Amino acid sequence: MASTPLVDRHEHGHGHRHPAHQFETMEQQKESSTLGMWLFLVTEIMFFGGLFTAYVIYRNMYPDAFAVASSSLNVPLGAFNTAVLIGSSLTMALAIWAAQVNRRGLIVLFLGLTMLLGLTFLGVKAIEYHDKFVEHHVPGPTFNFEPEHIKPQALREIESRDPQFQKHTEIFFSLYFIMTGIHATHMIIGILILGVLAVFAKRGKFDPEYFNPLEMTGLYWHFVDIVWIFLFPLLYLLGAHLHR
Amino acid sequence: MAEHHITPVRTYLIIFGALMVGTVLTVLAAEVDLGILNNFVAMAIAVTKAMLVLVFFMHLRYSTRMTVLTAAAGFFWLALMIGMIGMDYMSRNSHLLPVAGK
Numbered sequence: 001m002a003s004t005p006l007v008d009r010h011e012h013g014h015g016h017r018h019p020a021h022q023f024e025t026m027e028q029q030k031e032s033s034t035l036g037m038w039l040f041l042v043t044e045i046m047f048f049g050g051l052f053t054a055y056v057i058y059r060n061m062y063p064d065a066f067a068v069a070s071s072s073l074n075v076p077l078g079a080f081n082t083a084v085l086i087g088s089s090l091t092m093a094l095a096i097w098a099a100q101v102n103r104r105g106l107i108v109l110f111l112g113l114t115m116l117l118g119l120t121f122l123g124v125k126a127i128e129y130h131d132k133f134v135e136h137h138v139p140g141p142t143f144n145f146e147p148e149h150i151k152p153q154a155l156r157e158i159e160s161r162d163p164q165f166q167k168h169t170e171i172f173f174s175l176y177f178i179m180t181g182i183h184a185t186h187m188i189i190g191i192l193i194l195g196v197l198a199v200f201a202k203r204g205k206f207d208p209e210y211f212n213p214l215e216m217t218g219l220y221w222h223f224v225d226i227v228w229i230f231l232f233p234l235l236y237l238l239g240a241h242l243h244r
Numbered sequence: 245m246a247e248h249h250i251t252p253v254r255t256y257l258i259i260f261g262a263l264m265v266g267t268v269l270t271v272l273a274a275e276v277d278l279g280i281l282n283n284f285v286a287m288a289i290a291v292t293k294a295m296l297v298l299v300f301f302m303h304l305r306y307s308t309r310m311t312v313l314t315a316a317a318g319f320f321w322l323a324l325m326i327g328m329i330g331m332d333y334m335s336r337n338s339h340l341l342p343v344a345g346k
Contacts (some may be wrong), residue, residue: 031308038311042318049322053329060333075271082267090260093251093301100250215303222302226294232267233286237274241282 065168071239
């Protein structure tokens with residue numbers, strides 16, 4: 001355990017925490033955790049960054065196919081999910097605030113709200129994936145892209161310029177599923193960790209002097225939010241003006 | 245030992261509001277055909293939102309310089325990767341350049 005509550009050795013006042021044995025002060029312990037978590041987040045930047053790079057390259061190679069494919073995504077649902085995730089970042093930040101002001105009940109409440117919003121996000125994603133499945137937009141043997149919302153003339157014109165149109169839209173959907181799928185996996189892991197933290201919080205493990213696990217999980221959660229902040233415009237809004 | 249500032253709830257709410265406004269803006273801007281500008285506007289808004297999350301929600305504002313440098317290095321690396329790979333593709337033979345009527 002990273003920190004023990006008041007132990008026998010000191011005669012200090014109530015609630016004085018000791019850092020783990022390899023640290024000199026609680027502050028040093030906290031900074032070490034923070035740096036460590038950020039180093040992990042840098043590897044996450046690398047992880048998602050590779051996918052974003054692939055997206056950038058293919059989108060520049062097949063701009064029309066990507067725009068048309070993107071326009072088949074549900075923008076209101078995507079925007080709603082963006083709001084939900086940003087809200088969950090707010091509740092996460094408030095959970096840490098609650099620890100700082102020693103309101104144990106509020107820590108549990110805000111962690112719970114964060115989990116709820118996270119689950120809402122995943123629920124909406126499940127609906128979207130189902131829609132894609134039904135429309136045959138899932139890459140693979142069943143893939144068949146027939147955008148009903150695009151005028152047949154415009155479609156024919158695009159297809160004449162890009163004979164491999166079907167294949168190129170399939171690339172878009174491959175990227176869509178992999179990027180949002182891995183993002184969703186990160187959310188699931190985050191929600192599980194939040195559950196564990198909520199139990200710890202209920203048991204009084206955190207106080208203004210020690211709440212590192214909350215803060216570190218917060219960093220992870222906010223990072224996943226940032227990934228979505230970029231995913232949403234790149235995947236959903238690419239073809240938004242095509243509806244006119 | 246709470247040497248850190250305790251960010252007031254009001255600040256968090258204001259940042260949340262700004263992020264919501266950014267989301268609405270990005271959806272509205274995408275519906276207008278600005279040609280090549282659409283990309284820049286969308287990314288500018290996304291970068292601004294990310295900065296707000298990084299500085300306020302992720303407490304980079306109160307972090308040590310080592311931490312801030314680490315975070316900055318990560319994103320700088322990303323810019324290099326996308327930039328250099330992009331340049332590579334752009335300088336290749338024409339049969340690999342954009343296909344659709346360009």
